[in-house]
Amino acid sequence: NQDEEKLTEYMDELEFLAFTAGATVQKRFTQKLTQPDSKTFIGSGKAQEIKEYVKEHEIGTVIFDDELSPSQLKNLEREIEIKILDRTNLILDIFAQRAQTSYARTQVELAQYQYLLPRLTRMWTHLERQKGGIGMRGPGETEIETDRRIIRDRISLLKDKLKTxxxxxATQRNNRGKVVRAALVGYTNVGKSTLMNALSKSEVFAENKLFATLDTTVRKVVIGNLPFLLTDTVGFIRKLPTQLVESFKSTLDEVREADLLIHVVDISHESFEDHIESVNHTLMEINAHQKPMIMVFNKIDDFSYEKKDEDDLTPATRKNISLEEWKKTWMGKSKYPTVFISALTKENFPEMKKMIYDEVMKIHISRFPYND
Ligand code: GDP
Structure with a gap:
């Protein structure tokens, strides 16, 4: 069943996000609803089921795969009596943990405050409830207002800082002059940093977690005497919190101003086609979809498929397709130069390098048409 498969994929990804944030997942709960409950997102029976499980197994946090409205969050915490994180909060947390530069830290802080602002009352009600005892009055509306004002001030301060x-x-980018600029784009964890390392011989942090790359790194790369700049950008991910889309504008500026995009795809991942779509969607949104692009299908060393027996009459699914067969699908008909590599074993590197060289050279020549 296709829906079930999608659901498992989404939950796998959420679990991976949780793992990246430092949590271990004990159990998954899913529910089919025609539309989410406006008050509690899930139905009350499901909430009860979760509550019982959480009590029995001493669970610390419940994570939801969607962004919950402030009131849904509040109602759910009251009902399940546990700390609740939604996808947005989880992703913000990961970004906060990993922000390396002052720029990235400022962006994350801004996004966190924007997330927090409409949810302030929730925190206060909590405090009130925890204090509990007679004569311990909880903070009143005026205090919440004061708090909101402080946060609003902080938000505008952070926005100013980001503008600066x-x-x-932008000036730095201008000063880079006429050197051709290529940007690595691709879903998170596809191997962009690894490829960057392999091409520039530098050490960029690479690990098997989501969003290992938060800050943009720019390196000079030389292929066959032809120098160009290579940018490693933040990973694209499905359902990126809107607060982050906005605040990570500058990371995307690198992409927007690049001359050539190198779109890296993890072909060993079962939903790599979705990943491509999600990246293309973002490229469209920032109006960078018409740039020259090279498709790099990475991790071929890890590619596997379930070969069907000759007499197996069940219809072939995506799981039964070999790499050679993939190449005959839309992949082979792509309008972009396409190459299959392993950033780890460096298989097909010469072919990829030649491809990058050719594309960079084309751009170079279009800029300096009279140079021989
Ligand atoms: P990024 O988020 O796109 O920058 O991805 P990374 O470069 O951090 O790589 C994510 C994970 O994939 C790391 O554990 C890498 O070691 C692994 N990886 C990268 N390239 C390959 C490859 O060609 N084959 C295999 N098997 N793993 C790879």
């Missing part, structure tokens, strides 16, 4: 850094970065 944005300008500095």
């Amino acid at each position: 850094i944005d300008k500095q970065m």
Whole structure:
């Protein structure tokens, strides 16, 4: 069943996100509803089921795969009596943990405050409830208002700070002059940093977690005497919190201003086609979809498929397709130069390098048409 498969994929990804944030997942709960409950997102029976499980197994947190409205969050915490994280909060947390530069930290802080602002009352009600005892009055509306004002001030301060850094970065980009700029784009964890390392011989942090790359890194790369700049950008991910889409604008500026996009795909991942779509969607949104692009299908060393027996009459699914067969599908007909590599074993590197060289050269020549 296709729906079930999708659901498992989404839950796998959520579990991976949780793992990246430092949590271990004990149990998954799913529910089919024609539309989410406006008050509690899930139905009350399901909430009860979760509550019982959580009590029995001493669970610390319940994570939801969607962004919950402030009131849904509040109602659910009251009902299940446990700390609740939604997907947005989880992703913000990961970004916060991993922000390396002051720019990234500022962006994350801004996004966190934007997330927090409409949810402030929730925190206060909690405090009130925890204090409990007679004569311990909880903070009143005025205090919440004061708090909101402080946060709003902080938000505008952070926005100003970002504007200043944005300008500095734009100047830096201008100063890079006429050197051709290529940007690695691709879903998170597909191997962009690994490829960057392999091409530039530098050490960029690479690990098997989501969003290992938070900050943009720019390296000079030389292929066959032809120098160009290579940018490693933040991973794209499905359902990226809107607060982050907005605040990570500058990361995407690198992509927007690149001359060539190198779109890296993890072909060993079962939903790699969805990943491609989600990246293309973002590229469209920032109006970078018409740039020259190279498709790099990575991790061929890890590619596997279930070969069907000759007499197996069940219809072939995506799981039965070999790499050679994939190449005959839309992949082979792509309007972009396409290459299959392993960033780990460096298989097909010469072919990829030649491809990048050719594309960079084309751009170079279009800029300096009279140079021989
Ligand atoms: P990024 O998020 O796109 O920058 O991905 P990373 O470069 O951090 O890589 C994510 C994980 O995939 C790491 O554990 C890498 O070691 C692994 N990886 C990268 N390239 C390959 C490859 O060609 N084959 C295999 N098997 N793993 C790879």
